[in-house]
Every structure is written in C-alpha cells, then in structure tokens.
Amino acid sequence: MALVEKNTMDEGGFRMSEATAGDYIALLKPRVMSLVVFTAFVGLAAAPVSLNPFIAVVAILSIAIGAGASGALNMWYDADIDAVMTRTANRPVPSGRVQPGEALVFGLILSVLSVMTLGVIVNWLSAALLAFTIFFYAVIYTMWLKRSTPQNIVIGGAAGAFPPMVGWAAATGSISLESVILFLIIFLWTPPHFWALALFKSGDYERAGIPMMPNVAGEASTRRQIFAYALLVAPVGVLPWVLGFTTVFYGAVSIALGVGFVWYAWKVLRMPDSDRAMKPAKALFGYSLLYLFAIFAVYLADSVAERLLAVSGV
C-alpha cells in the first residue's frame, strides 16, 4: 500500500478525490437510464414468455447498469465538449469532481459487469445485444459519429432503440418482428426528438463544434426533416396493431398519438425563421417524450391485458 502511494505521489499528479457516490451516479445519466429501463421493461413484459420475477428484475437491472456504463464512457470521452455547453458544463468530469480516468474505469468495469451478469443469469443473446448497444453508443456514436456528421443522432439513435429488443431477448432468448418494430419506433422517433432540442439549443452545439443538423443544414432544412421523420414514426407506431400483435385499443391510441406527433411537427415546419422563442420546437420536444412514454405504456397494457384475457378464457 505504501509503495503504491509513494509511486503515485512521485508522479506529481496525486490528488485525493472529492467525488461522492452521487457524482458516480450522475455519470450513469439517470434520466436517460429511466427511459432505457422503461422501454426495456416493456420489451421484457410484453414478450409472450414469462420470466421468473427475480430473473426479470436482474435482467432490467443489468440493462440499466449497461446503459449507465455507456453514459459514463460518453462523459469520459465528451468532457471537452460538455465543458462548453451550458446544459452539460456541471457534469462530474468537466466540473472536475471526477477525473476522466476514473470515469473511464468506472464505465469499463460496469460494462463488463452488466454484460456478464445478464449472460450468466439470464441468457447470452440478450447479453450480446447489451454489449453491442454499449459498443454502439460509446464507440460508434460518441467517438465517431457525434463529431463528424449531422446524421450523428440518426444512426446513433440505434443505441437508444436497442433496450426493448434486449428486454425481449432476455425473456424469449430470440429476436422477433415485434421487438424489431419496438426498435424501429424509438429509432425513427430519435431524430425529430433531438432536432427539436437542437433547434432551440443550436448555440450550445455550435460553441462545442458538434455538427447538429440546424448548424450544418440550417433551421429550415431541419424543420423539413423533422416533419418527414414525424410522417415516418406515426405509421410505424401503428404497425403492431396493423400486423395483428395488439388489439384495436392500441391501434386507436397509437393513431391518435401519431396524429398529435405529426401536428406538432407541422407547427415546427410552419415556424417562421424570425421566431427566436421557438415555442413550437419546445412543444414538440415535450410532446415527443410524452409520445414515446404513452405508446410504450399502451403497448404494454394491451399485451398484458390480452394475455390475462387469454388465461381467464374470455
């Protein structure tokens, strides 16, 4: 122990950490994690195979920790750009409470731990998918796409779309069309959600040198692309009913939610260039969160109700 302390001190970089457990929890991006937990839970609970409840909790916990680990790796790599954006400047690494190396080790350990736990206790297909999700978010999105192309969140959005597929694979040990559609809903939802945010936070992204769509293609082009994606996500949201995976209840709600999405995107499309308050973009950003939560909640309620009715012989 003494030898370790001496060597470390001799390097001249020795410093006692003042990072609390709360700072390490912040590295896991708890708000993003809550969405991951919710969508993974829907994938797992809506699957036609029932898991032991304890194993199901372990599966969700592993997926949550894996998502958190990729968040920590993201914060390690992005500390330089986080420091210049108001939204992210107070994160643990740019604020100096956690050293970059500490965030890296924390992220790597949790990545391995979450994937191995999922593999050993649940199944290896879901573990492999979780490992790929972490790799996709940390390497493909964070290290490669984010700083190089305005399509960053279009392709990178796949990382956020995998959790329901991982949940489904945890329950069934397979990937089926239902889970692919859940993936597609989040994948197509991501661009209009983040571009709405990017419209009213474009100054932040520009300062950080991130090529978000409004900074590269302009606001008018971004508004058109938001509307185009809204036209895609709305019908894809209805697909589970069209393909017969859910009842008409889900179909009706998903149509109403989709019409709302297109309506809010239309208001963004019609937003004048001179509108600096960007209320339609803020409204779409808020509505998109509601949309995703509602459509997954209704999908889950529909699947569970259908199964209960089947069990009771109705």
Add this chain to the structure above:
Amino acid sequence: MQNLEMVTLTESQKKARRSRSIAIGLGLALLVVIFYVATIIKFAPSVFHIAG
C-alpha cells in the same frame, strides 16, 4: 525504516470517501445477493429433482 509521506484528508475528502465506500459496499452486497438467489432459482429445481 523509511519515513512515509502521509496525506491528511480534509473533511470534505473524508465525507466523499465515506460516501463512496458505502456505495461500493452496498453494490457488492447487492451483487452477492443477486448471484446467491439466482443460483438457487436456476439450480434448485434440478437439485431437488435428483434428490427426489
């Protein structure tokens, strides 16, 4: 005997270290419980089957 250069922690450093130590302890305890219970759930049925 070599004199060691000791580090004196400030109050906030002690508090932060205690917070981290508790979190690590709870995390490891949770991991033990998870693997213990999961082992029973996954292997108990086959063990009882053989015994029966």
